[in-house]
Amino acid sequence: MKCSALQAVVLSLGLAAASSVSGQTQSAGQPIGDRTPSAQPDANKTAHDDSFVIGNDDVLAISVWKEPELTKSIPVRSDGKISLPLVGEMMAAGQTPLQLEREITEKLKNFITSPEVTVIVEKVYSRKYNILGEVTKPGSYLLTADTTIMDAIAAAGGFRDFAKKTGVYVLRKSTDGHETNLKFNYKEFLKGKNSAQNVKLQPNDTIIVP
Structure with a gap:
């Protein structure tokens, strides 16, 4: 009986350690081609977040209570639209999850009594x-929360030998189409000067490394 109890304790500790290791997630940026679950933000944070705007290629989990045929994962197409039974085609891109949820609810009222929709x-x-220019792996990357210029450079494998580290800059377009250049001097940053230049990236920013 004592051996059996000891084995149970060892097995319990082993399962706890395995669970702890499997729960760790990657914090580095992921290239667009590497669409692993670890590259995705927490879905619960974007469920009813009015600051998050749905875009093309995002995948939406749409649930209608007691209507399993209307509960599914739907990708947003390149034209910004989705297609849902009974509802048909509708524009998803440019809306927050809560706005889309309300619109689907209104459309389903023609077919279902008091529909309860979650997006x-x-x-x-x-x-x-x-990130383009003199980095090891230039290209497009998924933007996770709080990604800075330094994070992006690291995700791209760092500078190549002849990169002009004092002349890095970010091209950023505003909603009205106006373009601004945000300068980043890597050598100054390493010396602890002007740390504020290591700004957080926004969607569609382009980092140029000359």
Whole structure:
């Protein structure tokens, strides 16, 4: 009986350790081609977040209570639309999950009594940034929360040998189409000077490394 109890304790500790290791997630940026679950923001944070705007290629989990045929994961197409039974085609891009939820609810009232709809952004593929020029792996990357210029450079494998580290800059377009340049001097940053220049990236920012 004593051996059996000891084995049970060892097995319990082993399962707890395995659970702890499996619960760890990657914090580094992921290239667009590597759409792993670890690259996605927490879906619960984007369920009814009025600051998050749905974009093309995002995957939405749409649930209608007691209506299993209307409960599914739907990707947002390149034209910004989704297609749902009874509702048909509707524009999803440009709306928050809560706005889309309300619109689907209104349309379903023609077919269902008091529909209860939930819209969650299951996977985020629309938020991305570009890094071009003298880095090891230039290209487009998924934008996770709080990604800075330094994070982006690290995700791209760092500078190449002849990169002009004092002349890095970010091209950013405002909603009215106006373009601004945000300068980043890597050498100054390493010396602890002007740390504020290491700004957080926004969707569609492009980092240029000359």
